[in-house]
Amino acid sequence: MKRRKFLKISALGTLATGIVPATLLGSRDCDLTSADILGPFWDENHPYRTLLAHADEPGTRIFISGTVTTNDCEIPIQDAIVDVWHADDVGCYTVFQECDTGNPGEDPYNLTGQMLTNENGGYSFESIWPGYYGGRPKHFHYKITTPAGLEHVTQCYFVGDPQIDESWEEQHAGRIIPLEEGEGGLYGIFDIFMNEEGEQVGVDDPHTPIPSKAFLNNNYPNPFNNSTEIEFGIIRAGYVSLAIYDVSGKWVTNLLDKTVASGTHLFTWGGIDAFGKSVPSGSYLVVLKSGGFTGSKKIMLLK
Ligand SMILES: [Fe+2]
Incomplete structure (x- = not known):
């Protein structure tokens, strides 16, 4: 399927x-996760954290989790760096633009964060649902770096976004995720299949x-x-x-x-x-x- x-x-x-x-x-x-553009808003200094948005940040809370696996879609990649950045509720990127924020500390890296995958290849973060800008669908930017040094830049989108039409959907297969309403916000799963052969490193x-x-x-x-x-x-x-x-x-x-x-x-x-x-x-x-x-x-x- x-x-x-x-x-x-x-x-x-x-x-x-x-x-x-x-x-x-x-x-x-077992389709590998396809690449997407890095875009102009990536910065190398994103802090390590899993809470990307302050509690007072305007917008709908969102909880994303997923696994990073090798190209058999099964073997987890532990200690991969998952770097995530995204626009705020009105489509503004804090690091590069002047944005209104609910973050009292005026955190220059608002709505960005890097995290390491666990022994099951898992990652998760909490933030707010990104807004629209420039006619693009809502999206999270991702840059994944495995311990073996493989880098993969991609983005994930959301099912039902009115900015997504059929041909666009075709071109971004595997990266348009459904969201479910749950406790405190929206929940989504974005699994990333890296073009890397793996050996089982997890211990039962x-x-x-x-x-x-x-x-x-x-x-x-x-x-x-x-x-x-x-x-x-x-x-x-x-x-x-x-x-x-x-x-x-x-x-x-x-x-x-x-x-x-x-x-x-x-x-x-x-x-x-x-x-x-x-x-x-x-x-x-x-x-x-x-x-x-x-x-x-x-x-x-x-x-
Ligand atoms: Fe973007």
């Missing part, structure tokens, strides 16, 4: 009927409750009669969709469609569809989508 399609589907919240989940089986989005620690990578286990019991339990794990907090489909690809119900904490989660499905009706005996698919991860398992209902 192409990432663009995935993002469109995510934006709808649920998969439309007619999509055949079988095509999701074993599929991962059996004592940590957070898995080393996302997974979806076989449901238990299977086949089932009354209810079955579905277990999955994600390596960082983020938007997760867990949905049931029948074998013809028709959507049956959502078990989960929101932002959840990192770690292992257990959900029960009692063979009930989205309209509260019992579904007939047969084969179903449970499909998990979280960030760049998609997994699916077959479920058998016997009455």
Whole structure:
């Protein structure tokens, strides 16, 4: 499945009927993150921090997280520098322009920050949703530098932005992210796939409750009669969709469609569809989508 399609589907919240989940089986989005311009507003002295906007900065609070991985889209890159900068609520860049700010210290590096990825390749930051300027869609600028020295300059955009048309969308595939409303603001996930071959450096620690990578286990019991339990794990907090489909690809119900904490989660499905009706005996698919991860398992209902 192409990432663009995935993002469109995510934006709808649920998969439309007619999509055949079988095509999701074993599929991962492994398109490398494409490059974008650096633009005139990058500065080499962005401070290391994950809170880019003061609490009084005007605008909608936004929480972005993601992972930086090698070109198999799976092996995390630890200690990569993720450098982020963006315009304020009215499209002004503090370092280079005179901007009104809610930052009492008149921080010259307002709305900029660098961070290091953790052992899961993860990064996250809090800021405000950038404003428009010069007819461009809203965007965050990114410059990623891996410990091996690979630099990648890109930008991420947002699903539903009226400044984005279809051909533009085509050219920026994989970098237009859906936003979800959550506690205190908007939440989005931007995963970055670097053109770098990797070796597994993460260490599996059996004592940590957070898995080393996302997974979806076989449901238990299977086949089932009354209810079955579905277990999955994600390596960082983020938007997760867990949905049931029948074998013809028709959507049956959502078990989960929101932002959840990192770690292992257990959900029960009692063979009930989205309209509260019992579904007939047969084969179903449970499909998990979280960030760049998609997994699916077959479920058998016997009455
Ligand atoms: Fe910009």
